Amino acid sequence: MQKLWHICFFLVGLTLLSGCQSTGGTEAAEDEGPKPLYTTYETFDEIAPIFNKQTDTTYVINFWATWCKPCVEELPYFEQLHEKYQGEKVKIILVSLDFPNQIETKLIPFLEERQLGPEIALLLDDDINSWGDQVDPQWGGAIPITLVYDAEKRSFHGTQFASYEELESMVEGVL
Amino acid sequence: MKKIIGFSAFVLVAAIGFFAISAAQPQPEAEGLEVGDTAPDFELMNIDGSMVSLADYEAEEGHEDVKGYIVTFTCNTCPYAVAYEDRLIETHEKMAPKGWPLIAIQPNDPEVQPGDSMEEMKKRAGEKDFPFVYLLDEGQEVYPAYGANRTPHIFLLDTDRKVHYIGALDDSPRDPEGVTVNYVEDAIAAIESGNEPDPSFTKAIGCTIKTKK
Numbered sequence: 239m240q241k242l243w244h245i246c247f248f249l250v251g252l253t254l255l256s257g258c259q260s261t262g263g264t265e266a267a268e269d270e271g272p273k274p275l276y277t278t279y280e281t282f283d284e285i286a287p288i289f290n291k292q293t294d295t296t297y298v299i300n301f302w303a304t305w306c307k308p309c310v311e312e313l314p315y316f317e318q319l320h321e322k323y324q325g326e327k328v329k330i331i332l333v334s335l336d337f338p339n340q341i342e343t344k345l346i347p348f349l350e351e352r353q354l355g356p357e358i359a360l361l362l363d364d365d366i367n368s369w370g371d372q373v374d375p376q377w378g379g380a381i382p383i384t385l386v387y388d389a390e391k392r393s394f395h396g397t398q399f400a401s402y403e404e405l406e407s408m409v410e411g412v413l
Numbered sequence: 414m415k416k417i418i419g420f421s422a423f424v425l426v427a428a429i430g431f432f433a434i435s436a437a438q439p440q441p442e443a444e445g446l447e448v449g450d451t452a453p454d455f456e457l458m459n460i461d462g463s464m465v466s467l468a469d470y471e472a473e474e475g476h477e478d479v480k481g482y483i484v485t486f487t488c489n490t491c492p493y494a495v496a497y498e499d500r501l502i503e504t505h506e507k508m509a510p511k512g513w514p515l516i517a518i519q520p521n522d523p524e525v526q527p528g529d530s531m532e533e534m535k536k537r538a539g540e541k542d543f544p545f546v547y548l549l550d551e552g553q554e555v556y557p558a559y560g561a562n563r564t565p566h567i568f569l570l571d572t573d574r575k576v577h578y579i580g581a582l583d584d585s586p587r588d589p590e591g592v593t594v595n596y597v598e599d600a601i602a603a604i605e606s607g608n609e610p611d612p613s614f615t616k617a618i619g620c621t622i623k624t625k626k
Contacts (some may be wrong), residue, residue, distance in 0.1 A: 252529065265509065268624045303492075304620075305491075305492040306620060308621060333589075335618060337492060337587050337589060338588065340492075355528070361588075364584065364586050364587050364588060364591060364618070365583045365584045365585070366616050366617065366618050367580070367584060367612070367615040367616045367617070368584075370616040371616075378562055378563065378616055378617070379563060379581075379616045379617040379619055380562055380618075380619050380620065380622070381618070381620075382561035382621075382622045397621070398621070400626075
């Protein structure tokens with residue numbers, strides 16, 4: 239019986255979550271075509287799988303926010319990277335740590351203006367102390383940071399990139 | 414004798430090898446202070462124009478009962494620092510009477526981040542009526558000595574300047590309503606009951622400290 243309850247809660251939770259995800263994503267998708275502007279993750283557990291994919295794809299994951307000047311400065315490098323590796327097994331995900339009360343006023347207008355190629359995730363889980371190590375144990379919490387990994391290698395960059403070439407050579411180091 | 418020299422040489426080589434290996438291992442936040450270290454004192458200008466050091470602070474009238482310091486690297490311009498302003502004020506107002514004042518240090522280079530100049534610090538402190546000192550890390554020598562790498566970043570020291578806790582104020586930076594653990598208050602409670610804080614180190618989201626490239 240208890241199990242049934244758990245399943246019920248799980249399903250209710252799932253419904254709620256997909257509800258949340260559709261607020262920014264689907265509405266925007268109707269305007270912009272098939273790709274949602276961003277996907278919302280309320281807890282780290284929901285986004286955790288993207289940090290541990292055991293596939294033949296190389297993942298490039300960057301933590302950023304619209305309020306973070308050095309992050310915004312290096313976004314064009316990720317755009318360039320996205321163009322270069324289009325059609326290849328390289329997946330770029332930009333994880334935003336924007337404030338919940340600035341999504342409508344800052345994040346959405348920013349994304350609509352920039353029309354970035356890489357996938358955008360919005361992570362609302364604030365308890366970084368409980369999940370930061372899963373991104374990388376070296377990470378203290380300041381952004382930007384970038385993680386590049388595949389099934390065999392893992393590389394962490396704890397600061398802003400000085401140039402596009404620096405980002406590309408980090409990715410090439412894992413490929 | 415030869416044997417001793419041989420053995421010593423072996424120990425030396427082994428030691429060098431060991432250090433080389435440990436140096437090559439990336440350590441989390443390896444630079445700066447760790448819990449248990451003694452933090453350096455400093456002498457920095459406050460928003461009222463006076464120079465403040467921890468030694469002077471303790472010696473001042475009315476500060477005889479100081480047991481330690483909540484040294485907080487923070488600034489005007491980082492949204493995470495701004496999100497924490499009211500909580501820093503509350504923390505100081507609650508903890509200073511218990512002997513744990515908050516000492517705020519602004520580590521950004523005002524030439525890189527004009528919103529963090531002494532003038533702007535005075536303005537913001539006035540608007541928010543900061544009850545704590547708000548010091549400018551002029552020359553940017555204090556934050557690297559502490560190993561602060563973001564704003565806000567907290568170092569909890571006793572009056573011997575021994576570090577007891579490094580990290581965030583609490584577990585909910587973006588949403589003050591969502592706080593479930595106040596790391597700093599818990600750490601102080603632990604110290605006062607003769608224990609070491611647990612956790613004594615937390616990660617925290619924040620803005621990088623701005624320096625000339």
